[in-house]
Amino acid sequence: MTSSADISELVSKRGIIKAKLTRFYNKIKDVSSPSESDVLKFQFQYETLKDLYSSFNDIQNKIEFTDVDHIEKHLDERDAFEGTYAEAVAIGKRLFTECRFEEAQSCSSSADIQIQGLKLPTISLPCFDGSYDKWIEYRDTFASLVHDNPNLPAISKYHYLRNSLRGSASILLQSLEFSAKNYQVAWQLLNDRFHNERLLVHNHVKALFSIDKIAHESFRNIRQLLDTVTKNLAALKSLGEPVEHWDTLIIYLVTSKLDSTTSRQWEEHRTSNKTISLELFTHFLRDRADLLETVTSEQPSIQYTKPTRNIQTKKLISVALNENSTSKSPLTNCPVCHETHPIYFCNKFLGF
Known part of the structure; x- marks a missing residue:
């Protein structure tokens, strides 16, 4: 049997979840023209709303099943939470639909350059999987496109950074919270981990000595x-x-x-x-x-077509060979080309 203490604990947990939803709703409801940094923050928080609702629903079900004496009050709590949740989701979807900004979703993300009205080809952001022989190229390219760009806020740089990492490099940053203040921490972590000059020199020298021999020119x-x-x-x-x-x-x-x-x-x-x-x-x-x-x-491409022999030709050759093997008579003239050889040796007859 569930005690009043257990119900109080469930109500307290429900209150914490309600407070999280309310904080997000208050932040997003009055936003009209958010910056790219704000949208990135809201999107990150928006993605956690489903988990928040799932947790609320589990706790709320336990409360309603155990505290039936106050069921009307608890149902009102559910209605209020679901109403706020639905409105927050609607505002979030509208906000993300209206705000058309370039977002780094994968390694194929790119940076556009506009010079005097001329749009140059896009430059793809690099990917880095933790291989030492790829670190310098990745670091220099990412730094020039993103890290040293004064027009990008820190939260955007962190978003680009996390989406360009794979493998062991991505695992390195998993414990870091997604926030603007942590971008410099993340960038420094990568440099400390992979910019090991001794290992880098070793791997690049090894790559030179590991070149495969060319078998043919x-x-x-x-x-x-x-x-x-x-x-x-x-x-x-x-x-x-x-x-x-x-x-x-x-x-x-x-x-x-x-x-x-x-x-x-x-x-x-x-x-x-x-x-x-x-x-x-x-x-x-x-x-x-x-x-x-x-x-x-x-060099012209020369195609060799193997001559074909039909079934009738093969039968004639087989018969001629059998007759020649049992006959001791001298060679006669070919009835096709009139040369002195059996018909099964005749090029004209065989179609060559």
């Missing part, structure tokens, strides 16, 4: 190799590594990954140059890739 393979080298060297340079003095090492490393034909072409090319540099080497690889692509695109 191909402009796609050469360009992929060149892009991998360029990207990792740029990252190492930004980390303070003296990559400008690594020309001999990098050239040796990359040539060991080339196919035999391209490697031979490079050896012939380098003998005609007095000084060898990484710039000269990369220029050679680009020219080589361009040449291979040009040659590939100019």
Whole structure:
């Protein structure tokens, strides 16, 4: 049997839920022209309303079933809560429908640039999944598009940030409350976690030594190799590594990954140059890739059609072979082309 103390506890819990709904309703009811920051806040709170109603309904059912002596009073409480809830939901839907602002919903979110009335192509925000070899590119791109943008409020930056993270990077921020004051905390957490220069250098050097060897000459393979080298060297340079003095090492490393034909072409090319540099080497690889692509695109596509033999032809050949195997008579002239060979050797007869 439920005691009065239990009912009082349920009523207290119901009161807390009612207070949360009332606070949200009072914030949103008189809003007419909210800023993007305000809408983002309201949307985050709006998404919790369903859970709030579900909790209220569970508690209210327990109260109504146990305190039947005051059922009318409790039903009035339900009506009042549901009325406020319905009005809050209606206001929220209207507000979010009227406010057309660009929101980062996924990694495909983008930033538009408007210059003197000319709309430039959109720039996609980066995604980051916690891979060290992708951190520097992600950090620099996100910083230029979002973090260093003075026109974006902190709450918007935090929204973009959370929606651009995946994997271990996303897990890192799960315990942080979604609020404007926590944006700088979140950004610093990411930098402290992933901007480990020792690990970053290690991973970029490892990526250079882990390049797959090219099995056969191909402009796609050469360009992929060149892009991998360029990207990792740029990252190492930004980390303070003296990559400008690594020309001999990098050239040796990359040539060991080339196919035999391209490697031979490079050896012939380098003998005609007095000084060898990484710039000269990369220029050679680009020219080589361009040449291979040009040659590939100019080659005509030749389709080979295998000649077919119909069933009647196969039967005739089979009969002729059987007759020849049992006969010892000399060869006679072919009745089709009049050459001295059996009919089953005749190209005209076979349709070749």
